[in-house]
Amino acid sequence: xxxxxxxxxxxxxxxxxxxxxxxxxxxxxxxxxxxxxxxxxxxxxxxxxxxxxxxxxxxxxxxxxxxxxxxxxxxxxxxxxxxxxxxxxxxxxxxxxxxxxxxxxxxxxxxxxxxxxxxxxxxxxxxxxxxxxxxxxxxxxxxxxxxxxxxxxxxxxxxxxxxxxxxxxxxxxxxxxxxxxxxxxxxxxxxxxxxxxxxxxxxxxxxxxxxxxxxxxxxxxxxxxxxxxxxxxxxxxxxxxxxxxxxxxxxxxxxxxxxxxx
Numbered sequence: 001x002x003x004x005x006x007x008x009x010x011x012x013x014x015x016x017x018x019x020x021x022x023x024x025x026x027x028x029x030x031x032x033x034x035x036x037x038x039x040x041x042x043x044x045x046x047x048x049x050x051x052x053x054x055x056x057x058x059x060x061x062x063x064x065x066x067x068x069x070x071x072x073x074x075x076x077x078x079x080x081x082x083x084x085x086x087x088x089x090x091x092x093x094x095x096x097x098x099x100x101x102x103x104x105x106x107x108x109x110x111x112x113x114x115x116x117x118x119x120x121x122x123x124x125x126x127x128x129x130x131x132x133x134x135x136x137x138x139x140x141x142x143x144x145x146x147x148x149x150x151x152x153x154x155x156x157x158x159x160x161x162x163x164x165x166x167x168x169x170x171x172x173x174x175x176x177x178x179x180x181x182x183x184x185x186x187x188x189x190x191x192x193x194x195x196x197x198x199x200x201x202x203x204x205x206x207x208x209x210x211x212x213x214x215x216x217x218x219x220x221x222x223x224x225x226x227x228x229x230x231x232x233x234x235x236x237x238x239x240x241x242x243x244x245x246x247x248x249x250x251x252x253x254x255x256x257x258x259x260x261x262x
Contacts, residue, residue: 008080009227010034010073012063012120013090015043017189018139018223021216022087025224027055034076034083037090038062063090063116064108073123082131085227086124088117089139091157095195098152106153113157114164121168125177133176135227138165139219140183142242158183162238169236178235180226185242187214209244 009026013019014035023033023046032055037043040060047058057079061068076083091113094105117138128134143151144158161181168179186192186204192213196204205211222241225231240246 006082007031007084008034008076008082009085009087010036010076010083010120010124011087011089012036012116013139014058015039015046017191018184018187018216018219019087019089020046021220022089022223023056024050025217025220026085026227027052029224029228031085032056032080034059034080036061036063036072062112063088063120064111066119069116069119069123073120073127077127083124083127084131084134086120086128086134086136087139087223087227088120088136088161090116091139091141093151093154093191093195095150095154097150101152109153110157110160113154114160117161118164121172121179125172125175128177129172129175133178135231136168136172136177136179137223137226138162138168138179138181139223140165140181140238142183142185142240142246145183145238145240145246165238166236173235178226178231180231180234180236181238182219182222182226183238183240183242183246184219185214185240185245187216187219189216204245207245207248208242209248212243214241214243 009031011019011023014023015037023035026033034057035043035047036059043058047056050056059072061072092109094109121136138161140162141158143155144162147155165179165181172179219241222239
């Protein structure tokens with residue numbers, strides 16, 4: 001097995017949020033990291049801030065574009081010579097009532113959240129196979145395990161990603177490639193802060209056994225664990241990192257009251 005200093009992780013959606021926290025954790029653990037995101041300027045600033053040019057490669061690409069994915073993966077392989085971990089974190093969300101979601105919005109969410117991980121894994125898996133193995137972690141969501149309002153495209157895409165994880169694990173295991181998923185619950189990301197009103201946050205707090213939102217670093221810890229040497233017999237699993245939210249569920253009276261008052 002390669003030493004930690006030689007290992008390479010590819011993280012999509014790495015410009016901010018959980019992706020950036022995961023890239024940070026890999027670097028702290030001694031890995032080299034390829035950071036990929038569609039937000040080129042934000043990604044570039046994040047990569048420069050690390051001041052680790054020998055250990056980082058930042059690439060602007062849309063994970064739903066097959067050509068862009070293949071070009072990016074080839075560049076990473078040429079630069080580092082291997083890819084030991086792939087974190088399919090890139091994702092988008094549209095929070096609208098089901099009857100208001102357009103076909104274009106539906107297609108875009110599924111393209112990024114579901115087709116993106118399919119394309120990325122399909123591009124990276126041959127490299128992992130030829131080097132003797134690797135690990136893939138797909139970032140799903142509690143919204144893919146439990147239905148909720150305003151998330152028809154997002155939740156469906158994440159539910160599909162959870163099953164894609166099992167499909168990938170079943171087919172890639174013989175090559176020494178492990179595939180798992182992490183399903184975040186409410187996390188204090190920029191997205192959550194933008195769309196969760198104080199009343200919604202109170203609802204979540206009321207129904208999360210740990211009585212708080214998660215931290216991006218807590219998600220990164222789980223992701224890196226699944227990519228590491230302590231998880232070598234774990235594959236095909238979806239790990240909810242959610243403070244117990246999936247176990248307890250959540251009521252949605254606030255969302256329903258807000259809708260009635262619109």
